[in-house]
Amino acid sequence: MRTIKLGSSALDVPVIAVGCMRIKSLDKKEAERFVRTALEQGANFFDHADIYGGGTCEEIFAEAIGMNGSIRENMILQSKCGIRKGMFDFSKAHILESVDGILKRLKTEYLDVLLLHRPDTLVEPEEVAEAFDLLERSGKVRHFGVSNQNPMQIQLLKKSVKQPLVANQLQLSITNATMISSGINVNMLNDSAVNRDGSVLDFCRLNDITIQPWSPFQFGFFEGVFLGNEKFPELNRKIDEIAAKYEVSNTTIAIAWILRHPARMQPVTGTTSLERLIDCCKASEITLTRQEWYEIYRAAGNVLP
Template structure:
């Protein structure tokens, strides 16, 4: 699979990341087969979080791969911290404690990437800096990033944190594309012109921060997928036409739509279906034309000024 550099780091990662939030929906043989297939297809970047299945998903993953030093060297592991029941917590104590729990559940000595999961308005960036430095110096974490953060929040962290922020995981799909559409509706009086994220797309491109789109096939906030959905007839018609031209599935084209953007994004695919996973991976080899990209964008109801 095609690879990109993650942010400003030297870490080469596949352009499609495998999200493990739903791995607890598989039985042990199913989980083993899914992870093995992903590795065989070159999708060796696995995204976790300490809250997925209340930690169970990380344990299931480690058990499925029968984690050992040999297999660990062949994969890239990312996890996220900062969400607690009823609150967000970026305190030094919570970050360090959470990482130790993640490492224990994944049965590994280190994470390749650690993300702060949701912005904590009570964050004291000096504490985050202390936690990151301790984790880096101890070898427990090699690279650091954020999730769901706006530019000013990242800049506040970077004022104190010495490690580069290499990734920002953000909700983005064809139907949830405000970070794209507001940049094309500058100075316009319409819904698409509303900047809901502080121009985070341009900020990440300017600062070489890799955007990792989550829920790349969802509309709304986990309301469902837009593919093969009667609520989106024009969008599915257009995606299916493009898919037929390339001889691939609609899943492949929906993934390729994100990969076509010059921001060099790394979509996080949450499917536990091996066939759909392979379809997503095929998008690595497809480069949509400008006409195809815009036709899909407009078919989703996104307007051009």
């Protein structure tokens, strides 16, 4: 598995992150097989959140793998906090409490990466800074980042937070590529020119923040996958054509499209299918040509000025 540095840190991570949001649907043996398969593929970066399954996904993961010290050192664990029922909460007390709960459920003494989940408009950056300092000094968290945040929200945090913010988890797929389209259609009078995120793609590149695309196969907001979907005939024809050339699956090409971008992103898988997980990992071995990348982009209905 090819690796990259996570943001400005010295941490080497695989270019594919394994999302564990749906691991609750697996029994213990299936979950163990899922984690073991990921590790065999070199995909040892596992993404969690305290809200996934109400915390049970973290518990299932730890139990399935038989978490202990030697196993722990062979994987990179990331989790997220800040979403509560009916609200978002980046208070110092909630961050600290959340991390303690995450560590207990994952049966580990530390997280490699902690992300703040969806933005809390009531955030006090000074409180976040105090929480991060305590977590770093105690050894409970080694690296920090955010999720679903725009450049100004990150800058606001950085005003107080001294630790580098190494990752920003954002929705991105071939069909949900507004962060790319707005940069291609600068100053054009079309919908693709609308800047919806404050040029977050360029901001993250400029500031050495790794973008972690979530839902890399989804269209809309969890409306379904575009692969094999009759709503996207031209896109699927083009992906299938390129997949045949490389002798891989359409799943592999969809991930390879994201990896081809020079921002050096780390897409987060969401599948619990072993076959699809392996297909995602194969994308690490493929580099699409510039022409192939743009052909896929245009086949999804994205326009060039």
